């Protein structure tokens with residue numbers, strides 16, 4: 001649905017070059033919610049703005065629904081007609097909502113419909129339908145100043161859906177909201193993704209956002225994607241920093257007389273009594289040091305830190321047993337193996 005190939009963006013600011021994107025490639029499948037997470041300044045906004053060509057990349061290509069947008073002419077407001085039409089299929093929502101304060105909720109949603117050239121009655125019908133879809137049917141006549149942050153973002157989402165997009169881009173859409181409101185807006189995005197088959201590319205600096213709604217995720221650092229994949233695959237990848245950031249177990253307290261082992265349970269292994277089997281089969285005293293269970297999308301993922309007596313060299317058989325049970329096994333502080 002979205003294919004980004006070897007994208008670079010260099011800004012020239014006061015005679016100095018800033019490389020905001022440094023060879024980014026990413027593929028987002030139809031109907032998928034993909035999250036790009038990274039610190040401030042990593043290049044996330046630049047990336048998302050290059051997807052709908054609000055920002056022109058320096059090199060590389062962006063294909064949305066099979067169409068190479070980088071090949072279409074125009075920039076920003078001066079976009080040519082083919083680019084404008086392609087953009088109609090891409091909705092975008094923003095951290096600060098970008099609503100017009102002089103217009104009602106309905107008026108804000110009608111704005112893109114006016115630009116599309118829809119008549120007055122048709123605009124009103126469609127706007128009310130969209131406001132109903134985001135749970136704001138009764139607030140159509142309210143102005144932004146009369147709405148809460150979460151309600152404003154719902155208006156932003158309704159407006160983004162006005163062109164019946166297949167793709168929704170979200171630039172830190174929940175960063176200005178409190179945690180509870182964030183949760184409800186994320187659930188709305190998830191519902192829309194399922195109901196409408198929307199493909200969503202969202203960027204965020206909050207791990208919780210990725211945990212709550214994303215099927216797949218990338219880690220962005222200094223203009224590069226340093227990790228990328230389905231969340232469950234990342235969790236099954238020893239040494240994945242994204243997986244560690246998503247499901248932290250903290251710093252390990254290692255010692256010469258014990259082996260600290262981090263286990264990730266997913267899929268079938270999640271339901272199996274692996275630890276008691278380990279203790280029984282290998283006659284070991286297993287200590288559980290920490291554990292966390294999270295829901296990723298619709299799936300439960302567990303992480304557990306255990307300690308086995310004796311150094312790692314002496315524990316080859318129990319470690320092999322754990323791997324055979326389908327768990328991801330990591331020895332924190334040591335090289336991934």
Ligand SMILES: Nc1ncnc2c1ncn2[C@@H]1O[C@H](COP(=O)(O)OP(=O)(O)O)[C@@H](O)[C@H]1O
Nearest residue numbers: 011013018020039040041042043044045046047
């Ligand atoms: N219009 C611009 N002109 C010059 N530099 C920019 C511009 N926009 C962003 N940058 C720089 O590009 C880098 C990435 O910025 P941005 O994409 O906004 O990151 P993020 O959204 O991850 O915080 C930063 O170093 C930022 O200062």
Ligand SMILES: [Mg+2]
Nearest residue numbers: 044045046172
């Ligand atoms: Mg940003």
